Amino acid sequence: MGDFHYQDRLIFVLKFKDYWANELDFYSCLNNIVFPSQLNYKNILKLIESCLEIRLPILVFEYVKHGTFRDQSDNSFQLTHWLKIAMEIANSVAYLHLGFSRPILFKDINSSHLLFDENYVMKLFNFSVSEFIPEGETHITNGVRGTSGHVAPKSLHTGYLNEKCDVYSFGILLFEVLTGQRAIDLLRLMNCDLYSLRDQAKIHIENNKFNEIIIIVGVGSCPGEEQHLQALAELAFKCLSNSAEDRPTMIQVVNNSG
Structure with missing residues (x-):
């Protein structure tokens, strides 16, 4: 590249x-x-x-002037811009799932596949492992490929993939947006592994400790920001449900991200 x-x-x-x-x-x-x-x-x-x-x-x-999402970890974006990025990601994945007669599974949503143009508009990139769900089917079962830490644990075992697998990956990415941490560093920070991330996140949310790991610049400068962040954290938590059936659809994510 x-x-x-x-x-x-x-x-x-x-x-x-x-x-x-x-x-x-x-x-x-x-x-x-x-x-x-x-x-x-x-x-x-x-x-x-x-x-x-x-x-x-x-x-x-x-052309993408500003590199990947990962390159922005030290960027002093304000909260509104980080939330705009999260919405752009959610809308893009919802478009893949709903914009065609057969849903497209991106299968590898992670920070290195999000690029930024000169205006810091997010661009989803790299369809190397993406697939259409076959006509008349609700899933694919031809193997799991994706970035470590971003793939739903049950899918790793069963090979069963549908749109809810992208939802799980989005949940991981949303936590990265909220914390400024890569998935692998987030696991280390919360002292857990992939299989217990959801439980640890739940503990942080229920004990009102999630803001201990939120490092977004400017949080608290406007009324309602902390409540909005808490709501987004809870949304990410739902996306990480162990059962695919308990995760929201991407259109539900979009409707609850604003």
Whole structure:
């Protein structure tokens, strides 16, 4: 990945390895053409052009000036901007689930797949492991791929994937937004593992201690901010329910994030 000039403008370039020799790289490259080509949404990184006639294929995307979500960990965003980012993420995933006749599972929602343009507008990126749910089906069962710490524990065991798996990953990401911590650091901070994160979060919320790990700049400067953060923490908690049936849908998340 990197930034280059193309036709007198800056672009974001994704280069692949020898995808003819590696099946995973082949499907990763294909997914990053097929899905972005069909998605016309302001918070999904736009594919401009692809070059597949060479040994190492290149995909050209719109320019993203400010890097990934992870790169913003030291950025002094105010609370309203962090909440805007959370809403952009939620709306983007809801669009994938509801915008087509067959839901698209992103399958790897994490901070390295969220990029920012010059206006700090969030862009969802990297459809390498994404899939459509087949027509007439409610789930897929062809294996779990995703970032460690962001995949629902039961899915790791069963291989059963549906839209609620993206909801779980969003819950992890929402905790990252609220705490400024990566998932792996958040587990360490709360002295728990992936399987007990939800329980530890519940303890923090019920004991009104969640603000001990919230580090967003400017919290408390406006009336109602702490209550809003508490509500978002509870929403993240619901997204991390062990049972997929107990998690909200992404449209419910959107309706409860504002």
